[in-house]
Amino acid sequence: MADKARIVIVGGGVAGIEVATSLGRGGGADVILADRSLSHVWKPMLHTFAAGTAQADRQKVDFFAQARRNSFRFQPGALTGIDRAAKRVKLMIEAAEGRPEVDLAYDLLVIAIGSRANDFGTPGVAEHCLTIDDLTEAEHFHDQLRCHLLARLDRGGMLEIAIVGGGATGVELAAELKHAINLLSAYGSPDLPQRLRLTLIESGPRLLAAFPERVSRAAARTLSDLGVAVRTGAMVTAADASGFTLKDGSRIPAGLKVWAAGVKAPDVLAGLDGLERSRTGQLVVGPDLRATRDPAIIALGDCASLADPQTDKPVPATAQAARQQAQHLARHLGGALASGGTVATELPPFRYVEKGAIVSLADFNGWGTLGRYTFGGGRLRGLSARLTHDLLYRQHQIGLYGPVRGTLAWLLDDLDHLISPPVKLD
Numbered sequence: 001m002a003d004k005a006r007i008v009i010v011g012g013g014v015a016g017i018e019v020a021t022s023l024g025r026g027g028g029a030d031v032i033l034a035d036r037s038l039s040h041v042w043k044p045m046l047h048t049f050a051a052g053t054a055q056a057d058r059q060k061v062d063f064f065a066q067a068r069r070n071s072f073r074f075q076p077g078a079l080t081g082i083d084r085a086a087k088r089v090k091l092m093i094e095a096a097e098g099r100p101e102v103d104l105a106y107d108l109l110v111i112a113i114g115s116r117a118n119d120f121g122t123p124g125v126a127e128h129c130l131t132i133d134d135l136t137e138a139e140h141f142h143d144q145l146r147c148h149l150l151a152r153l154d155r156g157g158m159l160e161i162a163i164v165g166g167g168a169t170g171v172e173l174a175a176e177l178k179h180a181i182n183l184l185s186a187y188g189s190p191d192l193p194q195r196l197r198l199t200l201i202e203s204g205p206r207l208l209a210a211f212p213e214r215v216s217r218a219a220a221r222t223l224s225d226l227g228v229a230v231r232t233g234a235m236v237t238a239a240d241a242s243g244f245t246l247k248d249g250s251r252i253p254a255g256l257k258v259w260a261a262g263v264k265a266p267d268v269l270a271g272l273d274g275l276e277r278s279r280t281g282q283l284v285v286g287p288d289l290r291a292t293r294d295p296a297i298i299a300l301g302d303c304a305s306l307a308d309p310q311t312d313k314p315v316p317a318t319a320q321a322a323r324q325q326a327q328h329l330a331r332h333l334g335g336a337l338a339s340g341g342t343v344a345t346e347l348p349p350f351r352y353v354e355k356g357a358i359v360s361l362a363d364f365n366g367w368g369t370l371g372r373y374t375f376g377g378g379r380l381r382g383l384s385a386r387l388t389h390d391l392l393y394r395q396h397q398i399g400l401y402g403p404v405r406g407t408l409a410w411l412l413d414d415l416d417h418l419i420s421p422p423v424k425l426d
């Protein structure tokens with residue numbers, strides 16, 4: 001019997017871990033998942049870890065354990081290069097002593113390494129701003145928040161935080177921080193909410209540009225009512241240790257500065273052996289998700305650039321699109337492998353199904369869109385949008401753990417709310 005096909009998946013985020021789990025369970029290929037980190041988290045939760053309103057330890061999925069349970073191999077390592085002629089992918093184990101390099105042979109390489117915020121080279125941002133693009137950064141932000149809070153616990157003084165980027169990440173982070181500070185005020189510092197000066201800066205004319213105008217207006221109103229200073233049409237031209245400078249010369253003072261604007265692919269993709277890239281650095285793929293210049297390479301999720309053939313617009317960089325691509329690949333590749341096909345088998349074209357967008361403003365409000373229909377808004381009606389937001393994560397969790405363990409994990413989270421404080425205090 002011929003050897004099984006070797007499928008290497010680099011990046012175990014929303015898309016990569018779902019593909020590895022599904023192909024591993026199918027058993028038709030030798031599957032290796034590589035990631036720079038040792039555990040997976042659902043990226044749309046990062047702002048809650050940053051604010052401290054969710055505990056990352058409870059939500060992490062250990063890659064080694066996931067691999068063992070689902071019959072694939074996990075290889076720690078950050079992507080450093082590819083030798084396309086020899087079909088080998090190179091990784092560096094950043095966390096290991098001496099940062100050793102490994103290289104793995106593949107028949108099919110799946111790249112799913114996500115994206116990062118884009119500072120467009122704005123002076124001072126790299127040195128002075130925090131980002132929350134992965135768990136390490138979200139936890140670092142939380143450490144910094146705690147340092148600033150502890151310094152003001154007894155001596156008073158304002159806590160000034162500014163967030164750049166009025167998309168879903170910036171809006172959700174602003175609301176979550178407000179929620180966290182309200183919760184923290186119950187633990188010995190009742191005037192904390194009055195001492196928070198939180199500013200959300202957006203260069204475009206409105207927040208949440210991907211949503212209908214009605215949602216943008218309502219989100220801006222909710223944030224303003226919560227005391228967040230919303231600055232739209234405000235272009236940041238520089239950042240320094242004490243705040244941001246805007247194009248009109250005005251200043252926004254801030255001790256804690258977060259850059260949550262723009263999307264770009266990780267820099268490592270620039271050095272990948274002649275593959276076609278988009279303006280923002282993503283790997284350009286055809287409708288079957290294969291790289292335009294190499295059929296042995298597939299790119300998924302935020303790091304892939306694919307035009308939706310029905311609308312000619314790019315498929316958005318969202319968890320929803322990443323999951324759909326992962327499920328499409330797992331279904332068709334898994335089917336081909338099971339029936340004795342090889343990885344050279346044609347894959348049917350991927351069709352993105354826009355199932356609407358959801359934005360959740362902590363416990364305060366939430367909205368969703370389904371085609372032309374918008375739901376949510378208001379503390380009670382916003383609950384439906386917030387529950388739908390949570391449901392997306394629970395579906396992902398059940399996909400990874402299976403229905404019994406996935407439901408148990410969900411239940412344990414709910415029970416944990418009865419025991420642990422509602423906000424991280426240590």
Ligand SMILES: Cc1cc2nc3c(=O)[nH]c(=O)nc-3n(C[C@H](O)[C@H](O)[C@H](O)COP(=O)(O)OP(=O)(O)OC[C@H]3O[C@@H](n4cnc5c(N)ncnc54)[C@H](O)[C@@H]3O)c2cc1C
Binds near residue numbers: 043168
């Ligand atoms: C705060 C926040 C809130 C969000 N909220 C929403 C939301 O409400 N709804 C929604 O649809 N989307 C949301 N998004 C966007 C969503 O998280 C992404 O679109 C989605 O995670 C993309 O999935 P992915 O698999 O492409 O990449 P990711 O999920 O980002 O996974 C990338 C993986 O690659 C690994 N990796 C990175 N670089 C390397 C390397 N060089 N070598 C090896 N491994 C590497 C990472 O460790 C990670 O495991 C949010 C994003 C953020 C930051």
